[in-house]
Amino acid sequence: MLHPVILSGGSGSRLWPLSRQNLPKQFLALIGELSLFQETVRRAEALPGAQPPVTVCSEEHRFMVGEQLQAIGVGNGGILLEPVARNTAPAIALAALHLVAKDPQATMLVMPADHLIENEAAFRDAVAHAASLATEGWLVAFGIRPDYAETGYGYILRGQALSDDGFRIEKFVEKPELATAERYLAEGTYAWNSGMFLFQAQRYLDELSRHAPAILAAAREAYAQAQTDLDFVRVGKDAFAVGPSDSIDYAVMEKTDRAAVVPVSCGWSDIGSWSSLWAVAERDADGNRYEGDVISVDTRDSLVRASERRMIATIGVEDLVIVDTPDATLVARKDRVQDVKTIVDKLKAAGRQEHLFHRKVYRPWGSYDSIDMGERFQVKRIVVKPGAALSLQKHHKRAEHWIVVSGVAEVTCDDKVFDLHENESTYIPLGSVHRLRNRGTEPVELIEVQSGSYLGEDDIVRLEDVYGRS
Amino acid sequence: MLHPVILSGGSGSRLWPLSRQNLPKQFLALIGELSLFQETVRRAEALPGAQPPVTVCSEEHRFMVGEQLQAIGVGNGGILLEPVARNTAPAIALAALHLVAKDPQATMLVMPADHLIENEAAFRDAVAHAASLATEGWLVAFGIRPDYAETGYGYILRGQALSDDGFRIEKFVEKPELATAERYLAEGTYAWNSGMFLFQAQRYLDELSRHAPAILAAAREAYAQAQTDLDFVRVGKDAFAVGPSDSIDYAVMEKTDRAAVVPVSCGWSDIGSWSSLWAVAERDADGNRYEGDVISVDTRDSLVRASERRMIATIGVEDLVIVDTPDATLVARKDRVQDVKTIVDKLKAAGRQEHLFHRKVYRPWGSYDSIDMGERFQVKRIVVKPGAALSLQKHHKRAEHWIVVSGVAEVTCDDKVFDLHENESTYIPLGSVHRLRNRGTEPVELIEVQSGSYLGEDDIVRLEDVYGRS
CATH class of the missing domain: 2.60.120.10 (Jelly Rolls)
Structure with missing residues (x-):
């Protein structure tokens, strides 16, 4: 019995102006018809033995989660509302408590709601492998075999082999400099930290109790106070808020001696920016990705996205990201899209709305x-x-x-x-x-x-x- | 008695998407509060002895002309409707016939409706000078002293001096190659052909009769059939249409032996493209011209124009033109803006509306x-x-x-x-x-x-x- 747990906590600033605080990346149909959240749910649902997913999200996004689940006809294992953002360790703790209450043997597959996986068969194999390690008590992280020297991700160094495709985790390392990333790529023993995990729910709670007891205590108290409202499980706000904010990596995975990694090549991307969306999207012979009503002359290696009832014309440009929405248009050099955050900060500072809501x-x-x-x-x-x-x-x-x-x-x-x-x-x-x-x-x-x-x-x-x- | 004649025949594709066939460049407030047409009228009205302007425009733009005159409280010397476009020689002939009917001694100052003149004092001096030559029977072209080697304009080579600042025209030359333009600039005897002229209306008709009698005959017959409708003078369509289409330069100025040129430095621009608008506009320290709601990060030497209720954000771009309207946005490299015409051609070929009308x-x-x-x-x-x-x-x-x-x-x-x-x-x-x-x-x-x-x-x-x- 595999219980998918979808973490839908993204705040939605990196793909502004298409993503907004009220409608973050995971709820957008960036590639294809379904949203990244729906794709994640559908991918999880297709796994052998998969149960209806548990989703952890904020109050603000609860109806969106409910609707997007309903739209693809997927059952609901619970929508847990985080009263305040406390990073991944407490969010996963709530899901684990929710699962063990119904099924003490529950195995949970933790997946961020906003990642892309192109090769589902490879992913399925990795999950099967991780599941067998989990039955032996391992907490398994999915590592992505790097295909280039990325400096924007954390890495996991593998240690002793536990099986054909599973290893002890030797250590977690922070986002590296380019030279370091190139060495990691060459050495072949490093993998990107995907943020996906698989383990027995009870085992996670046990390790949390050992290495981060304050997080577990807060989550336990908050979950004990939970009230069900329509489809939603609303946990105790004050109880949850007093707990420390920490990631599963720091709070548990780096500390436990039962941390494992299963490296996988599954066409994974976190679509963390407009340039990474361009990189994974299908493009025309000139390297362009157009969506909507676009007319162009001599345009190359660009991502252009028009919005409804509006056209975009481009002439002689290259390496641009142009994203149009009903109230805001972004024009950015593709290698500068991380500065979308700077624009969002300016909008916040000016007390504006365009980072919060769409029209x-x-x-x-x-x-x-x-x-x-x-x-x-x-x-x-x-x-x-x-x-x-x-x-x-x-x-x-x-x-x-x-x-x-x-x-x-x-x-x-x-x-x-x-x-x-x-x-x-x-x-x-x-x-x-x-x-x-x-x-x-x-x-x-x-x-x-x-x-x-x-x-x-x-x-x-x-x-x-x-x-x-x- | 000086009669300004405003030629308002522009078709409005070069500043697309802001200009449309239904609302061409001359009716847009590109620099400041007034439209180029209104600025032209106002500039003419301020000249000593100036009478209410005669405007020549198409059927489609007649109400716009009427309203824009009314909005600045300028009297109306007649709005002549060209039933079909026949270039400048016939249009000026209609205006000349209209003027001599009321004032056989009329002197006319012909001005395209869509040009910018920054130094009005210099322009006024040149008009006074041209007017004195006109009393001697000269047909005077205003030449603009070049400040750089422009390849986009025709040139006028001056000949024998007629006065301190007036010369016989030696010849008209077509748009030159860059090397030729550089030579023209160095020699100091060439001026840009501004499309502005000053002469006695009767003298123009006499020269037309000598050098292009078919044009005069068609204009005469069309004007004889004129009917007044509200504020508009609607000339005979078929009569006008049978006349040849030709410019005043070819039909008259190159042929008459009474062609003179008055060179002037008056901050003139025909604003023939988005890059020339950028060049004449006031810019910030980074070389940017922003209009409307623009938020930018590391942006240089660009023209960005947002439309109502919409913002534009730019990151890390330079030498771009970004022009937003309610139904279309242009993003072009500044040195490629002449290809706006290619976009307009594509819109035409696709049977679309965005080159004809605004939303x-x-x-x-x-x-x-x-x-x-x-x-x-x-x-x-x-x-x-x-x-x-x-x-x-x-x-x-x-x-x-x-x-x-x-x-x-x-x-x-x-x-x-x-x-x-x-x-x-x-x-x-x-x-x-x-x-x-x-x-x-x-x-x-x-x-x-x-x-x-x-x-x-x-x-x-x-x-x-x-x-x-x-």
């Missing part, structure tokens, strides 16, 4: 997109998912006009409840208690025109909410 | 902007100018919802006429005869939600139109 904002009931804005008005396109409902709410400073453009909306406005069909409209006066619901099987799309002196998202009084937000 | 389209009554679009709906922001009215119209395939977000709209819907105030809405059923009018003194802004099976601009039956479009 289109996802909510548990669907999404809204602010398509136009003026001094005393705002226009939104609102999509309500089948079966979903917004909260029963009112606004102090704005009236709203709704025009349904597809589907059938059930509208509550004060004491009236009625259906609104395509090409029908209604008016929600300032101060009216109202709700929008989709009882149908197709999405409801409507245009909302807000009119008033203040149009901020915080002018909302939620009287009832099926998602527990009131 | 926001100007109409005589105001503007509309398609802010969102779906399978069976479209959302527009419509602005109706004070005193303006859309045509009385109906649609066969769409219904419309209107929500006023500012001002007071007068709505006609079948047999009803009523006012709609801010935060009020109405519904125009499919097939209803309707009209929108602004009787007030402030612009009316409204959101239109169209719903239907076909939403093209051509689904319109105009029953009445104050702008003569029905």
Whole structure:
């Protein structure tokens, strides 16, 4: 019985402007139709004996995780909400506690939600191998056999052989200088630290108790206070917050004498930047990767990504990353994309929003997109998912006009409840208690025109909410 | 009595995506608050003895010309509509005929609408000088003293001195190779052909009659058939179209023995490309020109222009032109911007719209902007100018919802006429005869939600139109 544990804690700044704090990298379809999170889940689900995955994520991303699981029809082994970020050791501890409560023999496969693996067969073999080591009590890290001298990853030096393809871990080493990375590559005994692990859940807790007891104590107390809310397991916030923040590498793997590594070549990438996405993407004969509506003249070795209803034209450029979104466009030299972080820091410092949210904002009931804005008005396109409902709410400073453009909306406005069909409209006066619901099987799309002196998202009084937000 | 004649015939592809066929370069505020056309008019108006300008433009741009004149409070000496493009000699002939009809002694100053002149005092001195030569019957071209070896302009070689600063024209020469341009610069007797001229209108007609009688005959016949429509003088289309297409340089200036040149250094640029705009614009210490919301890291010698409600972030780039508009973004190497034409050709070949119109389209009554679009709906922001009215119209395939977000709209819907105030809405059923009018003194802004099976601009039956479009 193999329990995949998906760590979905990424903050989403390195692929800005496509990734935002509210919609980090793991939830984006960067390569193909599915998001990296969905690909990770699907890959885990295909493993022999795999159980429904346990996901660890933040409060902010809980609905996104739920929806993306549902969209690919994957069962749910639990969505554990980290009340605050405390790095990987405590997050994995919560998952281990959650698993041993149901299955004391549980073996867990820990996978970051935002990595790419191209060769699934190689990965599957490595998991099988790691699983057999885990039954002997080993805590197994997956090492990626390097194919070039990467300076952006930590490395694992292997020691004594434990089996054909498994080794004791001799040591973990930090991101090296280029010359060191070249030596590591030449020596053949170093592997990239992928952040993926496999071990018995109880064994992890035992090692944590030995090497980082404060982390285990905090996680245990937080999990003991857990409350279930819809699909989510919400652990005790204060109890979790008092625990130390540390990575599994430092807290456990470097300290235990049961650390093993299984090296694997499986086309792995952490897609840690736009240039690494370019490197793994299929490209045309000129080395370009285009997505969306792109027209180019003499363009080479570039990644260009247009957004909906917008085209990008390029002339005579090379080695560029151009990423367009409805409210922000990035133009960067491909070898400088790590400075996207500098842009995000500038946005934070300026108190702006473009690093937090897209213009289109996802909510548990669907999404809204602010398509136009003026001094005393705002226009939104609102999509309500089948079966979903917004909260029963009112606004102090704005009236709203709704025009349904597809589907059938059930509208509550004060004491009236009625259906609104395509090409029908209604008016929600300032101060009216109202709700929008989709009882149908197709999405409801409507245009909302807000009119008033203040149009901020915080002018909302939620009287009832099926998602527990009131 | 000096009559400025503004030639506003530019087609607007070289500054794409900011310029479009429907909104060419001369109508854009590229440097400062006013458009190049307005700057040209204002500069002409400030000359001693200047009369209200005569403008020659295409049918398509007539309302834009009218509005931009009105916006700066400049009188109107006539807006002559070229029914088809026939180059500068026939266009100037129309203006000359228009002027001599009212003032046989008229002196005309011909200026392209889309040029920049930074040193107005120097320009004014040159005009005074040219005017004195014109009284002696000279046809004067303004030559720009070159400050570098430009290969993109034609040159004028001066001959015998006629005065301190005026010379006979020895010859016109085509755009030179670089080595030739360098020689021209060194010799000091060559000047750039600016496309600006000054002469007596009758003298121009006399020379045309001698050297290009077919051009004059066509212009005369077309002007004889002229009809006045609102502010516009619409000349006979077929009569004008049969005339040859030729430039004033070829048709007259190279042939007459009365061609003179007045060389001047007046900070002139034809802003013929994004790189020449960058060259004349004020730049920061790193050589960058930013317009709008731009955040940059290590960026040099670039022109970056963001559009409303959108930001552009740049990292580690240099010598780029980045121009954003609501539906298209250009990223080009600064020394390759002449290939914008290649992009425009590709758009034409693909039957697209992005070279013709902006997302926001100007109409005589105001503007509309398609802010969102779906399978069976479209959302527009419509602005109706004070005193303006859309045509009385109906649609066969769409219904419309209107929500006023500012001002007071007068709505006609079948047999009803009523006012709609801010935060009020109405519904125009499919097939209803309707009209929108602004009787007030402030612009009316409204959101239109169209719903239907076909939403093209051509689904319109105009029953009445104050702008003569029905």
